[in-house]
Amino acid sequence: MIKLYNTLSRTIEEFKPIKGKNIGLYTCGPTVYDYDHIGHAWNYSMADFLRRVLEYNGYKVKHVMNVTDVGHLVHDAESGEDKLEKSAREKGKTAWEIAEFFLDIYLANRKKLNLEEPQVICKATDHIKEMIKMVEILLDKGYAYEISDGIYFDTSKFPKYGRLSGNTLESLKEGARIEINPEKKNPTDFVLWKFSAAGEKRQMEWEAFGKMGFPGWHIECSAMSIKYLGESFELHTGGEDNIFPHHECEIAQSESVTGKPFVRYWLHTRFLMVDGQKMSKSLKNFYTIADLEAKGFSALDLRYLFLTAHYRSQLNFTWQSLDAAKIARERLNNFILGIKKKGKVNKGYKEMFLEKINEDLDMPQALALVWQMIKDKNVSDEDKKATLFDWDKVLGLDLANLKKVNIEIPKEVQDLVKEREVARKNKDWSKSDELRDKIAELGFMVEDTSAGSIVKKK
Ligand SMILES: [Zn+2]
Known part of the structure; x- marks a missing residue:
């Protein structure tokens, strides 16, 4: 029996799959506009431990991770610059180049950390159609409305909004930033699809709803998780900073579209x-x-x-x-x-x-x-x-x-170690000690074990 702490219920629960041994796990992946740091590594390692624990218990895990390469605005807010476009401007590259560059580094770091590779790694920009479709459904069902700068989710239509983070709608309204778009119906309403500003030529923009625009940050995770894992699946991970607003918004969008419970267990890593x-x-x-x-x-x-x-x-x-x-x-x-x-x-x-x-x-x-x-x-x-x-x-x-590990030892040191092993075989102890000193001068030390010599950095 696996027990997991579920942010949604704030208790440790027994893990129960929806059906059989095949389970779905979705991890909110990186926004690829900058180098990933050890805090990200901590968060993704937790998802890796979770997946490995499930597999060790005999479950077959389909692991999906998104890559945010558009629409994530600075301060996770609804206004302000797109992190990708900002980084591109600062570094004199295109947003597409920035995304590719930092994604490659991120994936290389995953390998170095020995994180199992998700079966699906999906980019937001490859799923624009799916996102638009979802926004259309939300508009049709009356969960969304259009104002001058974009299409927003009407949080008053989703009474469970705030359940994951423990925020009540009232407390959220009071705590909302002073700078609120006056056109929004509720201060807590969040953007689903943003229109490109008048006169602005974005590098990443698509035509939808009669003008140019781009997706809000939250909608990609709903669209892609449902596409690859179905309308209801078992597990969703992220950092504690994802709980609100990101995951709260994912639940609202997804359940409003499907009418079904979205995710069973929400797991969050605390900050490093x-x-x-x-x-x-x-x-x-x-x-x-x-x-x-x-x-x-x-x-x-x-x-x-x-x-x-x-x-x-x-x-x-x-x-x-x-x-x-x-x-x-x-x-x-x-x-x-x-x-x-x-x-x-x-x-x-x-x-x-x-x-x-x-x-x-x-x-x-x-x-x-x-x-x-x-x-x-x-x-x-x-x-x-x-x-x-x-x-x-x-x-x-x-x-x-x-x-x-030995491959990282320079050739020069490896040769000295081999030479020393020969000396030891010949019981030439003075030569062996001499070589040990030489190796030490190069910053390495040798340990003699029953399995042979082990070289380590000093
Ligand atoms: Zn996400």
């Missing part, structure tokens, strides 16, 4: 903090995977760090915590590299592991179990290795491909 503060460019604590790599860390060190925190707790990133994760991961890797053969998966430990991960994705407890088992004298090293490989289907630390 850096040195106890929210990440921001002005504080210069905005780190990307490339920044980590420049300091000698691997994206998998970050993944290990993510495993030490629960997705609903506030993870505080510090360089010390990443360093500790790196050291722990190396210890784990070395342990595995030191065992030649694989035995059998230990049933007792497997059961305990399942219990931990099924308890609302308690990865820190699952990771603690890894170390508990490694220390357990009643389990053979071979069985530990087999069990760890099995668990890695969920942990995703790429334990089966550890040899790859």
Whole structure:
């Protein structure tokens, strides 16, 4: 039995699929106008842990992730510049080039983090027709209305609006920004389709509803999730900042169009903090995977760090915590590299592991179990290795491909290591020590294990 915290009910619920073992999972993906940072990595890693836990439990998961490449306005608001067009202007590129450039980096980072690839990665600009169709239905059904700058969703027609975020319509009205478009029927109404401003020539715009325009940010997720996962599906993930307004709007649009419950379980990752503060460019604590790599860390060190925190707790990133994760991961890797053969998966430990991960994705407890088992004298090293490989289907630390790590060691060092191994075979200890010093001068250290020499960066 898998238990998950559902934002919609604010309780931990038993996971029940809608029908059978095939389930749908939708993840709100990146807005590709800038480099993705470690906060994004944290959020997408949670979706990856969720998917892997479901798969480990025998479910077949269809994972869909969108890519926002149009319509996401600055401050997530209804007015202001499109993030893509703004970035394009600042960097002297086209919006299409910007989208392609940052999407490629994002996808490469996903690979580095060993995130399973969604079966469907869909761009908003490839689904304009589907979005227009949805807006048409909402207009026909009386859930939407047109004003001078676009077509809006009438939140007063959807009484459940605010249920996900726990906001009542009244509190939302009071809390609404002072700068409200006076043409809107309700302050909480949100844009479905925006018209290009008079005299403006956008790079991304389409003809619909009699003029040029572009989709609002929320409608893409309704249109694409329904297209690929059906009108009702099981799971939807995002960061806690997506709860309101984005996911609240998705529910309103989708259920108004289909008349059916949209998503069963909503899971949200809490913000990642850096040195106890929210990440921001002005504080210069905005780190990307490339920044980590420049300091000698691997994206998998970050993944290990993510495993030490629960997705609903506030993870505080510090360089010390990443360093500790790196050291722990190396210890784990070395342990595995030191065992030649694989035995059998230990049933007792497997059961305990399942219990931990099924308890609302308690990865820190699952990771603690890894170390508990490694220390357990009643389990053979071979069985530990087999069990760890099995668990890695969920942990995703790429334990089966550890040899790859050596590829990052410069050729010069690798040659010295080989030379040293020959010296050791010949019991030429002084030569062996001499070579060890040479390797150390190049910034590496050698450890001798029963499985041979292991080289690590110092
Ligand atoms: Zn979304």
